Amino acid sequence: MALLQIAEPGLSLDPHQRKLAVGIDLGTTNSLVASVRNGVAETLDDEQGAHILPSIVHYAEGKKPLVGAKAAQHATQDPYNTIASIKRLMGRSAADALQLGEHLPYKFVESDTAMPYLRTAAGDLSPVQISADILKSLVARAEASLGGELEGAVITVPAYFDDAQRQATKDAAQIAGVNVLRLLNEPTAAAVAYGLDQQDKGVVAVYDLGGGTFDISILRLTQGVFEVLATGGDSALGGDDFDHALAQWLMEQAGDQVFDASSSRELLGISRYAKEQLTERVELEVALPGGDTTLTVTREQFDALCKPLVSKTIRACKRALKDAGVALDEIQDVVMVGGSTRVPLVQSSVGEFFKREPHIDIDPDRVVAIGAAIQADILAGNKPDSELLLLDVLPLSLGLETMGGLVEKVIHRNTSIPVARAQEFTTYQDGQTAMLVHVLQGERELVDHCRSLARFELRGIPPMAAGAAHIRVTFQVDADGLLNVAAKELSTGVESAIQVKPSYGLSDSEITRMLQESYSNAADDREARSLREQQVEADRLVSALRNAIAEDGELLSAQELKDLNIEIDVLEKLAQGSSVAAIEAGVEHLAQVSDFFASRRMDRSIQTALQGQSVDIFDPVSNNRSEKEKG
């Protein structure tokens, strides 16, 4: 008869292992990590109880980078090594970066690499590596808070991010050692967080104005399914621009005062503070760096400075509605996301345009991370019965360069993803044997006005008359919005396929190198961990021996006892040091010299056992040794 297994009460034989998954909002100004615990999605805090991690990294020579508030403290004294708003440079070319970085005290490495590198005390770093440092800090927080290794993460990106920016985000995750379950568009995440899927059906607009990016998405929900109808925005417009506009104005008011990198940074900080104050107040006094000049800033003045920027976002809303084929009065809810939606001018402008009071009940800073956490929980397989499903779209059209520097669109913006499209092209000259495939993203007609994603060559086309060859180029966009391109000459079957690595993105070998570097940085962490392990080992041996002496001290002669106590004290001292090797050797040595004592205790235990008396035969010393032998 088979024996039935009965589990210990409270423990099941096959415990349903809940997988640890998080949602990460990797923001321009602030980043957050959230997870679903006990059925509730919540942002996770650090040891100080802070949920928001400022997206700032400080680099110093030979030290681990500081991330967050600790890094921010260095912003004024050490501006070039304190990197903020790095998201603005993600997936950008060196040339774009120079232009975008104009306002920020970045020191770009002068080189001819397509990818921008920033010079820091810790070496030349790409935006991808800097973002990876922010991700690592968030993952460490999550693992400490959830008590285990993460299965994966959903990382949010602005809906309007192009392929290069998405790829850069995924590369950063790879360098940080994070398994990406999905790249999720921020507005979609926000809609999920609001639980709008609980409604039966309706059309929702999500207005997301973060530190450096703006997104507008129009979604239709039907019984748990979120269908993104259209998305639009500007991946280089955000609250930072409000700060810059105000800083610029303050500089103008300051007359001939000269600002260097440090005081410019300080002025930006002052502007940001003024912006935040002006959400509640109608005017305030600001003291300029140096303290000689004080100026009054009114909300009216601030609104006037921001008006053109806000109008730009409203125009994008209009276009998104048109793309979605939705009339203004069909919009049931308007959701506000991103810290910059706290600005009163933004709230009033959006409310006016949609003729509807926007939702602001969930903290606009946290709402994206919370939505991402809900999605991560589902993707990890923790909620098999969930009705929730997100159907997203391609934010910007994808195309190829044709003759005359024109772009032929292959997949139009707002097409549901995943999607595949093929387009056939032909040769331009008689006997042409190779063809350059140039992949672009954007809405404009000229190559120069679109973002160049990749170039590759299809070679070995048999010489034919112009127009006789048939080259089919296939674009495949996956559920993360990432593109793969393949080209094939149809009459001969000559084929060429690439994973689109943006022209100025990281190559696979660069990622490998950065991964190795991050491992060697991790060597410090490993060193620290093995030190702690050895210290614990030594403590265990010391206290086990002291316990044994207290119990069975009579087994030792006075001399033996004295010698052993000395040896124990030596190891105890050693364990307070920081040499892993010395502690390890000390443990080994003490185990050896106390061996005779262990044998004597063992003999006595056996004798006692043979006498039929119950004793504790647990011997910490020999137990410890057998563990070592196993290891």
Added chain:
Amino acid sequence: MDISKNFFELFELVPGFDLNTQQLSERYRELQREYHPDRHAHKGERDQRLAVQATTHLNEAFETLKQPLKRAQYLLKLRGVETGEEARQQLPGAFLMQQMELREALVEAGEAGDPFAELEELEQQARALETQEYSQFNAALAADDLETAEVAIRKLQFVNKLLHEIEAAEDRLDEEY
């Protein structure tokens, strides 16, 4: 997913130009629930790849049936008539003349006193043409007159392009104002 099924079969719809769009959307969501990669994210790589393939096909099918011009082209394709970029059916001269005039009007609209009103007027003309040609197409298809149906589609391709250009002109004006 059975990708050998035609798009109408996939959505369990009666093939035809007039479509139950409600049913199309409902069935689309139903199939997405079953096949979307997010539903298979915790499974192996092979399942995930299959999910991407299935939803790629599904999105293509949905897009084709949802857009009237693509739907019309697909209906002809099912009957063995490809209506790609290459012209096969000669279009009547009068139609081409009218298209040229409309395009000229589009260029001139930008310089008009009230360009938005001019564009609006043009759009209405184009929409009227569109409606007319769709009913032509529908009738021809019902009568199995594939040649007439193809001519209607050729015309609709012109009209469709014109509508896109009107929209682009409006976007440009929006930026300026």
